[in-house]
Amino acid sequence: MKLHKEGYTIMAVTAIVLILINVGINYLLPDGYWIPRLILIGSIIIFLLVTQFFRVPKRIVHQSDRxxxxxxxxxxxxxxxxxxxxxxxxxxxxxxxxxxxxxxxxxxxxxxxxxxxxxxxxxxxxxxxxxxxxxxxxxxxxxxxxxxxxxxxxxxxxxxxxxxxxxxxxxxxxxxxxxxxxxxxxxxxxxxxxxxxxxxxxxxxxxxxxxxxxxxxxx
Missing domain, CATH: 2.70.70.10 (Glucose Permease (Domain IIA))
Structure with a gap:
């Protein structure tokens, strides 16, 4: 999927913030807790939603003056x-x-x-x-x-x-x-x-x- 240039900065910032959140949660909570896994799944969903805002579709167009x-x-x-x-x-x-x-x-x-x-x-x-x-x-x-x-x-x-x-x-x-x-x-x-x-x-x-x-x- 091709992504639009207008989304590069937003997607990069979103990815960095989500990574920091997940690293922090994993550091604060010991192994065995279910919360880090839930937050990781939520982070992936959020990033995918942001990414789809900036998709560039392939379309066949037909130009007409009328x-x-x-x-x-x-x-x-x-x-x-x-x-x-x-x-x-x-x-x-x-x-x-x-x-x-x-x-x-x-x-x-x-x-x-x-x-x-x-x-x-x-x-x-x-x-x-x-x-x-x-x-x-x-x-x-x-x-x-x-x-x-x-x-x-x-x-x-x-x-x-x-x-x-x-x-x-x-x-x-x-x-x-x-x-x-x-x-x-x-x-x-x-x-x-x-x-x-x-x-x-x-x-x-x-x-x-x-x-x-x-x-x-x-x-």
Missing amino acids: QIVAPCDGRVVVIEEVVESEYFKEPKRQISIFMSPLNVHINWNPISGVIKYFRYHPGLYLVAWHPKSSTENERTTVVIRTIEGIEVLFRQIAGAAARRIRWYVKEGDQVEQSTEMGFIKFGSRVDIFIPLDAEVKVNLQDKTVGSVTVLAELK
Whole structure:
């Protein structure tokens, strides 16, 4: 299993702490006690859970100028018409995907084009499903303009547990659909805003596979 670079430090620190705990327990308790064995088993489980947060999946993707793909793994929790107030300042279709701690945490570009707008916003750490998390939590806002001039906006949003957002794009970059654009550590959500006339291809509660699942098709 390939592991993501964003997890190297966390996995190393976790391993060191767990090793020190187990060494200390074995030193303090004589042979024959069951507690050291129980703590060792628990430590292995904890390390495996932390490790799986940073797995990098192998996926076969098919790029399309007309299709908008899911920027992350997760579950569709919102499909609604809203007024996007930061960039478009007009009605758009919002699709929100909730990422649980068990999902792959990589984020991908939903469509090919040029990064026309990027902003990082420090903020709160409300739970990801809170109505105000999209506008008050720590987040990034990214707008991609396609070769045909269509703009798609998406946000990485930190949650109560996800307190670290990473991004690998900046304004002016040319990006390709389904390529890696960032990482959210320990789960959260991603909002994507698309044109109202785009044909939505997912339903509420659908599971998404980042860089693969088609969220919508552009007219």
